[in-house]
Amino acid sequence: MTADPHPTAGSASHHGHDHAHCIADALMRADALCAERGARLTALRRQVLELVWNSHKPRGAYAILEDLSQREGKATAPLTVYRALEFLVEHGLVHRIESLNAYIGCAAPGAVHSGQFLVCETCGNAVEIDDPRIRAAIGTIAAEHGFQVSRPTVEVRGTCTDCQEKTP
């Protein structure tokens, strides 16, 4: 374990917003969504979801694993976390950022969307976008190729506004 270049946010780091509210909100929506679907948001899964929402930075499975182990006070197996993440991803509560092998809370669970992200290489924050133009453009070109889309992935690496200002 080496030093994390993008330390996890505390309770209020992203633009100084009330992140505790983010978390609470995400958990509430997850509860509602799972209840509606008859999916079981168990204590473990809820815990993992909360840990994913700990910041707006994508987090690796093993980072979450460490957090979980610490909270539980005992070592947890990787599989435990992966299974919970699998459930959360399946139900659209969490997205996987392919280019980082990491996971991030979904900003709009329940809504139809395709998972598009602006990932800042400096601070590590990832903002979920869902631009209809991108979606449309992908749909169009796929159609032109006779390609049937199942899962579009858009991950734009770059520098966010804040980080541009800090290093001009």
Add this chain to the structure above:
Amino acid sequence: MTADPHPTAGSASHHGHDHAHCIADALMRADALCAERGARLTALRRQVLELVWNSHKPRGAYAILEDLSQREGKATAPLTVYRALEFLVEHGLVHRIESLNAYIGCAAPGAVHSGQFLVCETCGNAVEIDDPRIRAAIGTIAAEHGFQVSRPTVEVRGTCTDCQEKTP
């Protein structure tokens, strides 16, 4: 090592085209590009490039490693392959498919493009596209967010025409 669901193509598998020509062409362009830039396309790097071009399916680093070891008649270290891949990616001769942890030859080395792919989940083939609409849409939304793009990644998973026909 388990059975590969997407076995590597022989000399003529993708739409029955002359794949040997694909390879030869790719190597020629690589030679030209590197010469032009003063980059050293060493025997090893050229070999790895050739192995990447062995098919139109993204290939994992360790798959390439195996091929290389076999060709050389002696075990090769992972690092050897990773270093060669790094060089090839840097010079735009090869793209990395993030969602597969795999590598594929670039269809248009030298040209400005952003790396967009249609990846078939059935046959494993990946087609590189470079749709200006997608590029434009990403540029627009990034600008709206004040986000400075360094590396856009678009990987569309789905089913290609051929595979749709085979399993209707």
Add this chain to the structure above:
DNA sequence: TCCGGCGATGTAATAAGATAACGCCATGAC
């Protein structure tokens, strides 16, 4: 020619990410 430097490669060890195989236990339907 010899030397120095630098980029490329070799070797070994290990980190990081993910899954397979097996079994127990809690929950809920009947």
Add this chain to the structure above:
DNA sequence: GTCATGGCGTTATCTTATTACATCGCCGGA
């Protein structure tokens, strides 16, 4: 109560990627 199902624990293992350090070979300048 019984049974089926799904969730979770345990262990082992696999795949992917990197760190650290040594060596080689080419090329330019003295």
